[in-house]
Every structure is written in structure tokens, then in C-alpha cells.
Amino acid sequence: MAVKLLLENAHVEGIRYYDAYRKHGGYRAVEKALKMTPEEIVEEVKKSGLRGRGGAGFPTGMKWSFLAKPEGVPRHLVCNADESEPGTFKDRYLMEFLPHLLIEGLIVSSFALGSNTTYIYIRGEYDWITDILEQAIAEAKNNGWLGKNILGTGFDCEIYVHRGAGAYICGEETALIESLEGKRGNPRMKPPFPAIQGVWMRPTVVNNVETLAAVVPIINLGAEAYAKIGIGKSTGTKLMSACGNINKPGVYEIDMTISVEEFIFSDEYCGGIPKGKKLKACISGGSSVPILPANLLLKTAKGESRLMNYESLSDGGFVTGTMMGSGGFIVFDEDQCVVRHTMTLARFYNHESCGQCSPCREGTGWMYKILKNLEYGKGKMSDIDLLWDIQRKIDGTTICPLGDAAAWPVAAAIRHFRDEFEWHVLNPEESQRRNYGLAHYADPIHIPVSA
């Protein structure tokens, strides 16, 4: 049984409420942290090796140390709970069952960063979770963990929950800040970065729900003990939300030492693929990370077994690897059509593009339209090249990473499944009746593909 740092008490009865949470060791981290100095906490988080759990995997301690601290200017911590990436639902689970864990993490982090006003920006569709969080905040406040002069330390902190209004783009930290300020959720240009000018033009740290919750075990265990869990630069545990063609979809806490194969097939986690079907492909970290065919998913190009951690998943770059991303793990069996799936994602990104940058606004629309033609047997061979060309012009050319996120799935699909696209073009009628199937995608790889 793997170590569980976050979800250990998820099934304790009444853990959503303060009394049970407190009884099971809740708020010990606050008690401990408020006796430390803010700098010591930041140092602990740095030493823990915690990496941002929202998708980019940026070292949290380092992000915290970038926070500007001009005299007399308030600073803010914002919890990014705008979990909207298709396939990702780990934050929802955490907030729904363990709201106090997040609140506790927020109090400790707010103290470390000097944020007296902390915001949770939550996805609009998570309306019932807003109620859960607000109740938890009220409970915490009633018990003296929030408000003025917490634990007599002189530290004041209030947490406000702000609901989004249904835009994926508001998960991007600067768009989130704009939206939080009551404006249209368009991403901001960087620089200035939020650490210098964020909410209300004040220094701001935006962190993912899971990241902030992970601060609690870091404080409780100590950075060193935390860093020992996991492997390499993938320390601690990671929540994975698994879905797709698996027997046991759900949220799993893994310690990043297990292999992808184990995660998919062991009974402790996904429990294999239903009806004995074969694995065709997988998106390992939310819809925007590159899709990998089964062969490259289970083994790296070097032939090593691929592990469920940051380094191993990204081994080989985008040519043969993918990303840990946000932990949205989507499994495809042999019956799934990659063209159709890519079209679905393109439709999503087209719908969610804010429209600010021309390449993304127009490009996502055209990717969707071309993919639709390909999927419905109206495509031409040149469309595949055009698609490749558009995604290249979107990738890395926009203000925010939504452009990249829209480009990568298309790029990876063409990169690894080009013959499936070609099959669609060459067999317009047949492709309407049946799928391309597993084809060679699970065959062992012999020669590494060069860059």
C-alpha cells in the first residue's frame, strides 16, 4: 500500500466537517507553521521539492521566493481551483471531501507569503463545492483559524471564494486574476509577472489546489521526510484522476515511483481495461498534453519502463514523450478513434479560446473545421499538412499557453497516428463505418525516432 499524504483520511466519516478533521490531526500544520517564520516555511517548501500540481510542474518554493515584497503593498495568495482541463477532476475530489485540508494549506501558505486576503478562484460549474468551501471557511473562522490575530500571532487572514463563470481560460493564472478583479478573463501580457503585479496590481502567488494542500504534509512531516517520498525531482505524492477505458475510474494518490503499466493494470489503481480490450493510447496529464501510443506510453524510446512521474513521463520530449501535466489520465482502448478524439479536443479549445491572439482565435477554429472534415470523410491529404502547419503557428506564439495547449494534442496525434489520419482520407466511406483499431500502436519500438 502506497503512502497517502493527502487522501489518507478521505473516507473518515464526517471528515468534511471541522470536528472530525480536527480530531484526525487537522490544523496541526497551522499550529506548527505559525511558530515558524514565513521565511522558514518558504525554505521548507523549497527543500521539499514540491512542484506545482496544476500542470506546469514549476517548483513551488521557487515561485514563492519570486514574490516581490515592496514596503506597504499588500500581497495576495490565490488558489487556482478553476479545474477545467478535460480529464482532470482531482481538485474537485480533494475540495469536496477534504475542504479543511485546503483551508489549512491556504492558512499556512498565506502566512508564509504574507497574504492577509487570500482568494479561492473556483470553477463556476463547481457550485456545490463553493458551498462546501464556504462552510469550511466559516468553521475555520469560528474556531479561530482565520480572521484577526490567528492563534495570537498577530497574523490576520481572510479567505474568499470567488466563482468563475464558465471559462477554461480563467484557469490560466493571469486570466484568472483579470476575472477575479471582475474583468473579462483575458490573459495578461508578461512581464510583469503576477509575482510582481498580480491581483489589484499587487504581488500575487497563484497556486493549484493540490499544491497548496500538499503544504500541509510538508509542514507536518518536515521537508526532508516529504522529499524522501517519490523519486528524483518528483517528490511527495501526486493525485491522478483516471478515466476512459479502465475498470476503476477515480482519483488515486500515487507516490510517483510506480510504472505507468502498474497504474493502468494493477487492481490497486485503474484495474485494467474492461472486456479484456487492448491499450491503444493514453493522455497522461490532462487533455493538452501529447497523446502517446501504447508502445511509447509503457516504455520510453530508450526501452526503459515509463514511470508515473514528471521526469519519466516527459522523457524523450514531445517527440517520444509527454507530460505529467495536471494528472488527468485518459486511457483509450483499441476501439477508440484518434481522429475523432482529436477533433473533440479541437472543438473544446476552439470554444475556449479567449479570442485575444489572432493565431489562437482563428487557428483553433480552423483546426476544428479541418479535423471535422477529416473525421467525416471529407478530408484531403493536404489537410493533414495544413493541420500540422496551423498548430506550429499557434504553438509558442500566443500570450498565454492556451494556444500551446490547443496545438499540442493535434501535433501529437499527427506525429504518432499519422497513418490513422491518412486512412481516414483514403477510406472516406469505410472510416464512417469502423475505426482504424489498434493497428501497430502497441507494437514494440525498435529504433528511437530522432528529433
Added chain:
Amino acid sequence: MSKSYYVQPSQSGGGIVAEKVDAKVAYIDGMAYPIKEGESILAFLRRNFGPDFVPTLCDAPNLEPFGSCRVCSVDVAITANGSSKAMASCHTPVMPGYFISPHSERIQQLRKNIIELVLTDHPLDCLTCEVNNNCELQTVAARVGVRDVRYPEGKTHTNRKKDLSHPYMTSDMSKCINCFRCVRACDEVQGQFVLSMAGRGFDSHIVKGAETSFFESECVSCGACAQACPTSAISDVFESKSVVFDKKERTVCTYCGVGCNLEVATVNGKIKSIQAPYDADVNGGHTCLKGRYAFAFYNHPDRLSSPMIKRNGEFVPVSWDEAYDFIADKLIEIKEKYGPDSIAGISSSRGTNEENYLMQKFIRAVIGTNNIDCCARVCHSPTAIGMQRTFGTGAATNSIRDLKVTDCIMVIGANPTSGHPVTGAKLKQVAMSGKTSIVIDPRRTELAKYATYHLQLRPGTNVAVLNMMLYYIVKENLEDKNFIASRTEGYEDFRQNILNLNIDEMEKISGVDRELVRKAAIAYASAPNAMSFHGLGVTEHSQGTFTIMLITDLAMITGNIGRPGVGVNPLRGQNNVQGSADMGCQPYQGAGYFDVTVPEYHKKYEEFYHAKLPNYVGLKIPQMYDAALNDKLKAMWVIGEDMAQTDPNTHHVVKALSKLELFVVQELFMTETAKLATVILPAASFLEKSGTFTNGERRIQRVNQVVAPIAGTKSDGQIIVDLMNRMGYPQPDYDPKWVLEEVSQIVPFFEGVKWDELGINGKQWPVNKEGKGTPILHVDTFKRGKGKFVYNDWKESEEIVKNGKEYPYIITTNRELEHYNCGAMTRRTGNVKIVTDDVLLINPADAQKHLINEGDMVCVESVRGKVDIKAKITDEVKPGVLSSTFHFPDIMLNNITSSISDSEAMCPEYKVVSVNIRKSKGEYKKVK
């Protein structure tokens, strides 16, 4: 994946070929160029290779970088042959050691693809498009070489409905490329927030207000969006961006004292459209609807086009010679019969400096009287006198550009977003930026809504509130003691007087909470740099001059004088109020403000004009009316002022003017005043003549003739010169060049002003012999040596003392953005479709008390008369206070205003009139 597209160093750069990374250079195609701190890559590239080096779509000269089109992307590497990344050059700061490839193959492909994508949702009807050949999308598409669009047919937005609801603004959103330039112009330049982006992604579209039309929205028609739009998605009815024009001439706007530069396009000798030049110091690519769109008056059928003499009560058109002979004969006759002091002239602040100079020269040197005044009398004369008494110079101490560096603005008795829209927009931006802003005004003006502190005082209590502020500054020990000691005099007495102030009484009469005044005073005094602005809400009071002196006291006590971002800055009402005073159009001072009664100066003027001049002060405008009624004044020559509509107490004015034996009115239109004339002379408008205007920040700017005067008219300058010649005082034909040269010899602060050297942005006086202007006055010493503290006690206006009991309401006059004073010009443009009549602002509580509903006619009655005005119920005014405009002659609001005027400058008290109201029985009737 990442492949370097780094292009080998070109040989043609002109820079230094770098060996190693230098701390202060970046490389463009391998050649090193020095960088500037804080510069964007785009600015860096443009500085070295010109404005067209990098194509852009969402970038605009007067807007902040936005980075949405991505066309400006360039390849950037941090090592010489390292891997590069495409970065938007407009918002990426250039860093030392950047290796920039602005036109690498990859970048060229990227730009081409972006434009290709944009073109998939843009109609390809270029040949029939309004902006054909002046379209940025077209230019960029041509530059990046898009030859075909590879995308299949799909849904587009090329069939959106046009919005032609507005008299000026138009939109055809089919042409929109979602660059956000209009949205940003509306936000960043005007601060109106009318335009915004709705929908997202492919559904993104520009909306006005809550998805309404230009006409229905809160649009102020400034046209910033139309000018900013790179295509024809937003434009105007004049098609300002089309290339259908013969020439473009730069000139200066004739409306308010901001002095916006205009670029006027003409076709076949007719004006087609007006745009705001980006390189104008004053307005940098912005102007308001009056400057940009309200020019149609200039060839309106109502324009007077022949001199006319009134015979048997009818105006009869006559030749210029006949009119000149008639006037000259009559003037000579009256002068011989009643003496020169029976003749008076009223010059015009709408005219050029040169024309004002000639007019006062005519009255003084040809007629031989000091009876010369101008419309500055009814607006900023107290500013001139007040500031002369305390500082020595009656002009703005600083420049508008100082708003960029100030920390606190204080706006007293001014509504700049309506009266001085371009400066108003800048002030609003300052207020919205979070800097401290203090508004002292009886009305909750647009600026007051954004202000940190709004002191909503009762009209007529400026002195009380400013004294309270001074009191708290002294009490809180916030005086700038060094400044007071080294630069001023009279402080001790002043301080004693201030400390003796009865705060309870002042609080009561002004109706402003003392704590609010205290906070505002502290904010003003503790700001590192505080800048004050004032308008006619200060001057048009019986204590106008005293209020000005208190504003200067506030600046001196806090040391806010003599550096950028501070000072006392009157917002001049008319284009050339400053200039007409500078040129000597007042009865007590000649050109250059020399006192006509001082023998030394008297002699100087006599020698300069080669004429005998009186050494006593002449009549101010209100005194002229009295003199006419007392048969002392027999002849008057007025240039471009409609006193019958705009001067207070209309009955009194009309009676006086009707008594004159000779009343010459030089006008564009048959105004209420012109109707009373004996002779009417048709004058040319500002678009039809040359000269200089001096704006509110003392900037002398060139007005250049754009079109020939319409048939039958002459410029004011030529008319004056013609009459001077008739009256035996030979002068060459009017040409601003020689007049300005003459002016430079008598007006010391014009010493170095030369017509040919003024350049496109003019010069701020004093201009020294070497031709150098002065953006900030009183840097080391005041003009008068030491700044003088003057204490003034608050005194209730006589109007209220006399009539307040019987007429318990106070009406205060104001103005609308869309109209200009008597409205003779703006009512003959499309502006009249936007604002159709004068309205009475009335508080809901008062309205309820008198059972008045929105739109009801209200009878407003003062001791002098009554008028009927349509009610507009608003909390802009407090209970007991009313407000209205006098842009329309149908209402003639000045029937009720009083003859009481400022004790020092005789500026009429338009702002405090005791009235009573009742719901009118009469139906609302419009005369025309």
C-alpha cells in the same frame, strides 16, 4: 523540436559587429545596437530601422502594447547561435545580449500564416472599401505576401449589420479583425469604456455598451476608436480614413483652450474630414467630437456672406466698400462729436493673436480710447488679475503633459470632461489610475464620480471651502516652510487670518463636512507633487478673483510651484482667451500686460504706435452697457461675441445695445447680437485664415488656412486692417507673419516668437530671444519677485443676500460636451442631433416637492425674468441647487442671470442666481 532559425549577420546593419555580449547592446541580425532601459523590442527595432521595419496590426501610436495580433513576433535567442523563440516584440522588453532576427524565415512564415488566418474571416472587397489603400490589414497582407487562403469555406462573420445610428460614428463589424484597438482607445485614451469585446474565441465581437448602437450607448463621439481602427470596422460619416482627399493641412482647433492640433483633409477646396495628428504635443492623436466632427458650420447655408447695413429695420446687403465707408464715416463723426471714449471695441478670444492685437491697436491707436475688452471678461478675467497679484503672471504655471508626473490633482469649479474634453480625458485617466484626486464642485461632475474627494459645496462658497483647506493645512502643520520663507511674502498676517477662521460657520454655509475638507487638505498638502486646475466655476463669482488668490495661496503654502507636476492651471474656456489677454484686449493693460496708466508704459505704447493714447483706464464690458444706457457710449464694434445670448441679464444687455448709434457686429452667423447690429460684417472662420492661437498652457501654435474664405467673407484681421487704412492709419494687408513680428517687439514674452520658427507644436511663452519656450513658470523666482499671500474673507453673494429669501433655489450655469457656448457653431453641425436642447438639472427631492416629472417643463424665475426649461431629474445636483446650459437661443437662460459681477475683474456671476421654480403650464415649444 526547437530548431534555430538564426540568420547570419547581415552586412548592411550600420551597427558594430559584436565579438561578445556587451551589457548594453542587443543584436539585430547579428549587428550590435545600443538599447534603452525599458524599451520594447519593437521600439528598439523601430528606433534603429524606422517605423515600418516590423509589420503590426494591434499596435497603435497612442495605445499601450497589447500583444494580440502577434504579427510583430520576432525570433529571439539569448546566445549567438542558440535556439530562438518567437516573441511578440511589442510587449517584450529588450534585454542586453538578445539576438533578434526580425525577419527570419520562420517569422516570415508565421506572419504570413497569421494574416492568412485573419483573412479567412474578413471580406475581400478591398476595392470598394472605405479605407482602400489606407488599410493596415491590406498593407500588412501585401507586405507578408499572402497569395491565397488555404482554408476551406466555413462560417464567417462577414455579414454583420452596419451601425449607422449615430450622426458621426459608423461601424461595419464585418471588417473587424479583433485587434482590440478601438476598445483600448475607448479605455486608455478617452476613458469612456463604451466599447468592449463580447463572446470569446471565434465568437469574439466588439460591442457598444450592453450590445447597443453607437447612438444608444454612452459614446461621447470622440472618434478615438475610429482613428485607432486599422480597417473600416469603425469609422465615421466623413470617412476620415479614406484616401479621397487632395491635401491635408495641419491647424489648431477653434473650440476650447486645450488647443488640439487638427489635420484637415480637403477635396476640391472643401473640407472632407478631420483627424488628430499623433505627433501633436497637446493632443497626441486624440481630440473630441467638436474638434474632429463639428466643422460643418463652416459652409453652412446660414453663413453670412455679404456685409449688411440695417435700413428701416431691415438688413440690406451692401458692398464691402459701402460698409467700410459707412462705418468709417460714422466712427469719425461720433469721435468728433462725442470724443473717442464714446467708442468701444470688443475683440474676440476666438480670433487669432494677430487679429486681437490689431483690434486693440485699432481702438487705442486709431480711435484713441482704452475702451477695449474681450470675452475673457466673462470667463477668465479674475484668473488673470488674481494670479497677477500673487504670482505676477496671469497664466497657467505648468503644462498639461505634467499630468504624467503629478501625484495629486485638484479640480475646482470645472467640468473638464465636457468643457475641455481632451484635458478632461487625461484628468479622468489620472483619477482612475488611483492617484489622489480632489474635485470641488457643486455638481457631481463626471470627474467627481471618480474623485477620491468630492467637496460638493453650495454655489458661491468657494472662498469658504478653500479657506477651510488652508486652515487644516496650517493646523496639521503641513506647510512647506522652506518655500514660504524663501519664495513668498505676507505669510505671517495670512496665517493669523487663517487661524482665526470660524470653521463652524464655514462648514455650515458651504454644506461640506469639515472632516472631508480636512482629508482633502491633507491629501493635497502631503502629495509630493500636486497640481490644481480651475475653470469658470471659480471665476464667474462675485468673489472670483479672491478665489483665484486662495488657489495660489494653496499652491504656495504647500510649495507646489516651479517644477513638473505642480502649479495653478486655469482651464481656458476658448481657444485663444490667453492670447486675447496677452495681446492687450483689456481696458487697463495693453499688449504684454503693461499698465496703460503708468507714464513709462504709456509713453512706450504711444511711441510704438505713433499715436496719441489716453493714459487712463477704459471701460470693461459690463461698464460699456451702463455707459450705453447713460448715453456715454455711442458706438461699439464687436467681433465674434454673442452677448445678447451669453451675457447675463439679457434684458439689460439688449436694452443697452439697442441704444447705440453705431453697432458693428463681425460674425459668422446671424446671432441674437447680430440681429441688433447697425452693420454686419461677414467674417471668415478659423478654417479660412491663418494666425496663431495661444492655448491654456501658454502654447503659441500656428493656425494655418485650410480653405479659402467662403465667398463674400474676409478674415477678421483683413477687415480690421481695411478699416485702419480707411481711418488714415496705413497698414499692410493682413498676414500673421508681419503682425507677429510687430507683436514680438512690444510683448516681452513673445520676444523670440517668429512665424516661421513655431514648428508643428508651437512654443510656450515666455519665448526668449533665442526662440526657446518655457513649459514651467516661476521656477526660481516669481514674475513679481516673491509670491504674495493674500487672505480673503468669505462674503455672501449680493444676489443671495438680496433675493435669496424670495427665490430660495440657486441655479448655476454649466455646459454640455456637445455644444459650445452660444452654440452658433455647434448647433449648425451634427452635434445638434446628439444634444437637442438645454435642460434643467434638478434633484429628485426638489422635483418631488414641486410634482415635477422627468421631461416636464419647469418655469425658472428670478427677480429679472423667467424661462421655461425641460427638467432632467438627477442627483448630479444637491437639493436646492439647479443647473442648466445656455447653448440654445430658444431658452435664453440669461434672461434670469444677474448683473452682479466679480468685485475686481467684473466677471459676471453666472454661477449663483437666486431663483424659484414651479411646474410650467406651457407646452414645450422649440422656436426653430
